[in-house]
Amino acid sequence: MSQASLELKPLIITLFKQLGLYTQASNIASDNSHNDFNTLEVSRLLKKHQISFSVIHPSAKNLHLAIHPFLVIPENEAGFIVRRQGNVFEKLQGENTWQPIDLTQLNDKANVFLVESLPSSKKNVQAFAAQMSKRTKWYRPVFWLSLLSSITGLAVPLFTMAVYDRVIGGQTPSILPSIALGSVLAIGVLVSTRLVRAQILATTSNRFARDLSEITFYRLLHMPLMVLSRVGISNHIARMRNAEKVRMLLSGPGGGGLVDLPFTLIALLAIMFLSGWLVLVPIGMLLLYYLVMKLLTRYVQAASPTISGEYQNAMSELSKNLLQLKAAGDTEGWQTKFIRQARENSRQNFLYAKRNGLNAAVAHSLSLFTALITVFTGIFLVLDQSISPGALIACVMMIWRITGPAQLAFSSKQKFTMMDIAVKQFDRFMQANTEQSELRLDTPDNSKPPAVAFQHVTLRYSAEGEPALAGVNVEIEPGELVAIIGPNACGKSTLLLSALGVLDAQAGFVTINGKNLKQYDTAIFRQWAGYSPSQPDIFPGTLAENIRIAKPNATDQEIIQALIDAGGQSFFNSINNDLSVDLLGENNAMLSAIEGSYINLARALVKQSPLLLLDEPLPHRNPTSKATLINTLTNLKGHSTVLFTSHDQDLIQQADKVIILDKGAVVYAGPIPDKTPQEQPTSSAEQESSING
Numbered sequence: 001m002s003q004a005s006l007e008l009k010p011l012i013i014t015l016f017k018q019l020g021l022y023t024q025a026s027n028i029a030s031d032n033s034h035n036d037f038n039t040l041e042v043s044r045l046l047k048k049h050q051i052s053f054s055v056i057h058p059s060a061k062n063l064h065l066a067i068h069p070f071l072v073i074p075e076n077e078a079g080f081i082v083r084r085q086g087n088v089f090e091k092l093q094g095e096n097t098w099q100p101i102d103l104t105q106l107n108d109k110a111n112v113f114l115v116e117s118l119p120s121s122k123k124n125v126q127a128f129a130a131q132m133s134k135r136t137k138w139y140r141p142v143f144w145l146s147l148l149s150s151i152t153g154l155a156v157p158l159f160t161m162a163v164y165d166r167v168i169g170g171q172t173p174s175i176l177p178s179i180a181l182g183s184v185l186a187i188g189v190l191v192s193t194r195l196v197r198a199q200i201l202a203t204t205s206n207r208f209a210r211d212l213s214e215i216t217f218y219r220l221l222h223m224p225l226m227v228l229s230r231v232g233i234s235n236h237i238a239r240m241r242n243a244e245k246v247r248m249l250l251s252g253p254g255g256g257g258l259v260d261l262p263f264t265l266i267a268l269l270a271i272m273f274l275s276g277w278l279v280l281v282p283i284g285m286l287l288l289y290y291l292v293m294k295l296l297t298r299y300v301q302a303a304s305p306t307i308s309g310e311y312q313n314a315m316s317e318l319s320k321n322l323l324q325l326k327a328a329g330d331t332e333g334w335q336t337k338f339i340r341q342a343r344e345n346s347r348q349n350f351l352y353a354k355r356n357g358l359n360a361a362v363a364h365s366l367s368l369f370t371a372l373i374t375v376f377t378g379i380f381l382v383l384d385q386s387i388s389p390g391a392l393i394a395c396v397m398m399i400w401r402i403t404g405p406a407q408l409a410f411s412s413k414q415k416f417t418m419m420d421i422a423v424k425q426f427d428r429f430m431q432a433n434t435e436q437s438e439l440r441l442d443t444p445d446n447s448k449p450p451a452v453a454f455q456h457v458t459l460r461y462s463a464e465g466e467p468a469l470a471g472v473n474v475e476i477e478p479g480e481l482v483a484i485i486g487p488n489a490c491g492k493s494t495l496l497l498s499a500l501g502v503l504d505a506q507a508g509f510v511t512i513n514g515k516n517l518k519q520y521d522t523a524i525f526r527q528w529a530g531y532s533p534s535q536p537d538i539f540p541g542t543l544a545e546n547i548r549i550a551k552p553n554a555t556d557q558e559i560i561q562a563l564i565d566a567g568g569q570s571f572f573n574s575i576n577n578d579l580s581v582d583l584l585g586e587n588n589a590m591l592s593a594i595e596g597s598y599i600n601l602a603r604a605l606v607k608q609s610p611l612l613l614l615d616e617p618l619p620h621r622n623p624t625s626k627a628t629l630i631n632t633l634t635n636l637k638g639h640s641t642v643l644f645t646s647h648d649q650d651l652i653q654q655a656d657k658v659i660i661l662d663k664g665a666v667v668y669a670g671p672i673p674d675k676t677p678q679e680q681p682t683s684s685a686e687q688e689s690s691i692n693g
């Protein structure tokens with residue numbers, strides 16, 4: 001790591017202070033989990049604290065618009081803070097001394113983190129436009145290139161006119177080579193301007209789409225779990241695809257057509273200059289074109305396929321329920337249903353394609369018509385000797401420069417509508433609250449196990465549904481081993497998730513060491529607490545990578561120890577004690593639920609956290625591994641506060657406290673009421689009923 005990156009932490013703290021964000025500054029200072037800052041970390045922190053910024057070079061023009069102090073990080077040198085005072089830039093020296101600095105002396109490899117706006121409760125309702133305006137650099141070159149290409153585009157018709165009127169009419173073949181050379185030059189300029197423009201549009205749309213995807217993904221990751229699960233996966237995918245729509249529109253032919261549209265005015269002016277009132281013909285035809293196309297588009301839209309959603313759902317239903325379908329022997333019935341949908345899908349798509357074909361044919365014939373009407377009307381002007389034959393030919397050639405972009409822009413109309421919807425969706429999406437919308441700056445205490453308290457916690461997954469937790473009121477002492485028990489669907493997992501802060505109660509709150517969970521920085525809190533879900537969650541990658549998700553800097557030894565403590569020794573032996581085994585690779589694609597549970601638990605244990613939340617940690621294990629985990633958890637007593645859900649009597653009996661839930665309400669919370677069942681062995685079922693009772 002370079003020296004500059006090591007100095008970034010104090011620098012970013014100073015920047016936050018200069019921005020007036022003192023609480024955030026002291027929060028960054030007290031967070032020792034992040035010390036080795038690099039520029040990525042700086043971006044992460046600014047985003048996290050909802051500071052809008054852009055990274056630019058020192059030569060960028062928008063530096064003169066800086067309203068807040070900003071950060072400059074030169075290549076291989078220590079960064080510094082700069083502010084703008086009128087036209088002068090000043091560098092912060094020491095505590096509060098500013099000295100003038102010439103930023104133009106920095107080379108272009110330096111990065112400037114230009115602060116655009118500070119966190120505020122006011123939400124930007126035009127987030128898309130605001131984002132777009134950050135990429136203004138492309139407007140000007142695209143404008144000038146389009147202008148140049150439109151002007152040079154007139155050259156070929158004008159040269160043709162010269163050939164007719166001067167070379168043929170004026171009998172001067174000697175000027176032909178100059179005309180030919182001029183045409184070649186004009187075509188050369190035209191082609192190169194088009195190429196460069198296409199490149200600029202593609203680059204801009206790519207960057208823009210990349211920015212949108214990044215913002216969308218970041219927000220998705222930081223939205224409350226409840227909102228995410230309510231909205232559903234297909235919606236999240238649609239959000240991500242919005243960025244693609246923008247890319248397709250700007251970099252595709254429609255984008256070029258749209259940019260060229262205003263420049264058709266140049267062709268119209270040239271026609272007017274050459275032929276006077278003949279210009280009314282293409283103008284009238286453009287109007288007619290617009291009206292006919294509007295009607296036709298409606299006709300085409302009326303045939304848009306409606307079955308595709310149903311068809312897609314049938315496919316995902318098949319992949320989800322394949323086993324059930326096979327087991328029920330219902331493959332034939334399902335096949336009939338699928339064939340019916342496939343046929344309907346083809347029929348609808350055929351009709352749509354037919355109408356689209358009609359649309360294209362009408363657009364093309366209208367262009368031809370425009371040229372023909374211009375010829376027929378212009379011929380009278382030629383006979384009248386108001387214009388030369390060459391001028392008429394040039395005018396007809398220019399007609400294509402008007403109808404071409406109009407046709408392109410129209411054929412992209414559907415894409416514009418899609419883009420408009422995408423923009424509105426993006427704006428709405430940016431207004432939704434994330435978990436970081438409120439200032440959450442406290443960090444948990446790593447030195448001792450925390451006290452946990454649920455204070456009148458009521459939580460519903462949907463407004464209409466029964467509450468999953470109903471007024472839960474429980475206090476847990478530091479270092480206690482607590483069993484949360486009760487029948488299925490009584491709210492055990494929900495209680496754990498609310499203690500982790502991923503589910504927000506609608507009423508009441510959870511406290512950790514007496515502080516409302518909502519005061520804690522979400523990311524830091526979740527990195528601190530250990531959580532193991534009841535279902536195995538395996539990511540593509542090796543065993544070590546899967547466990548390091550919880551603690552990226554864990555050593556191999558720590559990982560192995562966590563796996564063993566979780567009871568996974570036999571599993572580890574079965575994969576030849578190899579941490580680099582690919583868990584979803586060809587040979588290991590079918591990890592059993594129990595093997596998955598060792599990995600879940602190892603993720604929680606490897607953190608050596610003072611707070612552990614374990615959902616069903618003992619699903620039907622072999623006796624040795626069960627004994628190991630029980631031993632691990634009992635050894636944690638006094639060192640970590642552990643909350644676990646379970647139906648396993650042997651594990652429940654080890655708990656200092658049980659919380660018995662029924663339909664989301666606490667029916668008992670305290671020490672195990674009667675330990676006699678342990679002394680007089682009874683069946684598991686009897687033991688459970690004694691505890692539940």
Ligand SMILES: Nc1ncnc2c1ncn2[C@@H]1O[C@H](COP(=O)(O)OP(=O)(O)OP(=O)(O)O)[C@@H](O)[C@H]1O
Binds near residue numbers: 461493
């Ligand atoms: N994501 C969700 N969306 C809607 N309802 C949910 C969701 N998760 C849980 N529930 C409902 O909340 C209630 C409590 O569920 P929870 O999973 O917390 O119970 P549990 O006691 O852990 O059950 P189990 O012992 O089966 O794991 C149940 O009625 C369940 O259907």
